Amino acid sequence: MIEMDDVFRALADPTRRSLLDELFREDGQTLGELEGRLPMTRFGVMKHLKVLEEAGLVVAKKRGREKLHFLNVVPIRLIHDRWVSKFAEPWAAALSDLKHELEDRSMEKVFEIYIKTTPELLWRAITDPQMRAKYTFGAVVASDWTPGSSYKSLGNGAPIFEGENLEVDPPRRLVQTLRALWSEEIKEEGTSRITWEIEPIGDSCRLTVTHDRLRQGANAQLYGGWPMVLSGLKTLLETGELLTTPGSLRWQGTQGSERRPG
Numbered sequence: 001m002i003e004m005d006d007v008f009r010a011l012a013d014p015t016r017r018s019l020l021d022e023l024f025r026e027d028g029q030t031l032g033e034l035e036g037r038l039p040m041t042r043f044g045v046m047k048h049l050k051v052l053e054e055a056g057l058v059v060a061k062k063r064g065r066e067k068l069h070f071l072n073v074v075p076i077r078l079i080h081d082r083w084v085s086k087f088a089e090p091w092a093a094a095l096s097d098l099k100h101e102l103e104d105r106s107m108e109k110v111f112e113i114y115i116k117t118t119p120e121l122l123w124r125a126i127t128d129p130q131m132r133a134k135y136t137f138g139a140v141v142a143s144d145w146t147p148g149s150s151y152k153s154l155g156n157g158a159p160i161f162e163g164e165n166l167e168v169d170p171p172r173r174l175v176q177t178l179r180a181l182w183s184e185e186i187k188e189e190g191t192s193r194i195t196w197e198i199e200p201i202g203d204s205c206r207l208t209v210t211h212d213r214l215r216q217g218a219n220a221q222l223y224g225g226w227p228m229v230l231s232g233l234k235t236l237l238e239t240g241e242l243l244t245t246p247g248s249l250r251w252q253g254t255q256g257s258e259r260r261p262g
């Protein structure tokens with residue numbers, strides 16, 4: 001379980017902040033690539049990466065023989081929610097520059113969060129239309145959640161995104177294609193892929209969301225909202241409440257409009 005104190009301790013060291021800066025500029029780097037960018041030994045880089053991983057700020061994933069390191073902004077989002085979101089400052093503005101290009105491969109983003117819940121309840125929150133709408137900007141997702149089936153998402157009657165359920169393994173793994181539809185600009189980005197992975201850890205679950213097959217330099221709107229979405233999911237399952245973030249406020253606004261006569 002990630003603790004807030006661990007996040008602050010990890011961020012207190014300037015070398016670790018430099019590592020995060022390098023992953024911000026180019027995500028998905030190997031240990032060797034990071035070592036080449038910093039004036040320290042391989043052992044030193046490994047030691048700092050371990051601290052960042054324990055704090056949840058870096059997620060390591062195997063890709064063949066390589067081990068790639070990804071910046072996980074969810075813990076920073078949780079700090080934002082605790083002290084900043086009460087002022088309703090839009091998170092989208094803070095993420096507007098969160099994009100990068102990777103040489104000879106498509107972009108990939110990895111997000112990780114720990115939620116005190118069961119795999120079954122977490123799976124329900126991901127697939128139940130009304131629960132999901134509460135933390136995904138009011139978008140209602142409709143599907144029968146079987147392998148090879150399609151799904152669609154509507155917000156206020158307008159199409160938001162659609163795709164195909166490639167793998168459906170409740171309550172452990174869901175792999176989907178994604179085609180965003182909320183603007184003509186975003187439609188041009190084409191189809192990407194999202195993988196939801198649920199792993200029980202004690203009385204909690206580790207949820208890892210991997211958004212990949214993004215084109216190089218993809219529009220940040222496609223992936224910039226994940227920290228807010230996952231923070232809202234965590235709050236909903238652990239407290240039953242909604243965050244005062246733009247996504248949650250939009251949900252409350254749509255509910256209010258449905259209750260108004262006329």
